[in-house]
Amino acid sequence: MLAQASPLLLLLLLVTQCLDGADCSTITTQRPAPRRDGQYPPPETLAFLRPLGKLCLQETGVSPEAVKRFSDADPFDDNRALKCYMDCMFRVTNVTDDRGELHMGKLLEHVPTEFEDIALRMGVRCTRPKGKDVCERAFWFHKCWKTSDPVHYYLV
Ligand SMILES: *[C@@H]1O[C@H](CO)[C@@H](O)[C@H](O)[C@H]1NC(C)=O
DSSP: OHHHHHHHHHHHHHHHHHHTTOOHHHHHOOSOOOOOSSSSSOHHHHHHHHHHHHHHHHHHOOOHHHHHHHHHSSSOOOOHHHHHHHHHHHHHTTOBOTTSOBOHHHHHHTSOGGGHHHHHHHHTTOOSOOOSSHHHHHHHHHHHHHHHOTTTOOOO
């Protein structure tokens, strides 16, 4: 009974708040904006990743716009070159193990100490990648991280 009534209650609450003059957009927008400022993403990490990103753009032929869109916007851009770009970045940053799969401990070595908690929380449920090859599995990680923490997730 309660479960059936609750969507209507929610709607009533929403309408009431909007009528009260509250900012309705803050109530109806579900996904929070990604954090992008002088401290985050960490400038030293960006400086480290950007030249490697150039390499991987060349290797995979993905467009910089597709990378940016996945990083900062919704919905996910599900394309093959982007998936292989994600794998390429794992490889050139040396965060893969000897089978070419992501090694979480190595990835965390790249995370500045003050952001370790954020990274750990973002990744805690993203440990069993699915996909038929390394590109698919790299994409699985990124999608999982982005879903888990759309505010702090970024892709360079
Ligand atoms: C990754 O490892 C290779 C081989 O040890 C090394 O040449 C390269 O500089 C490393 N790259 C980074 C980004 O640490």
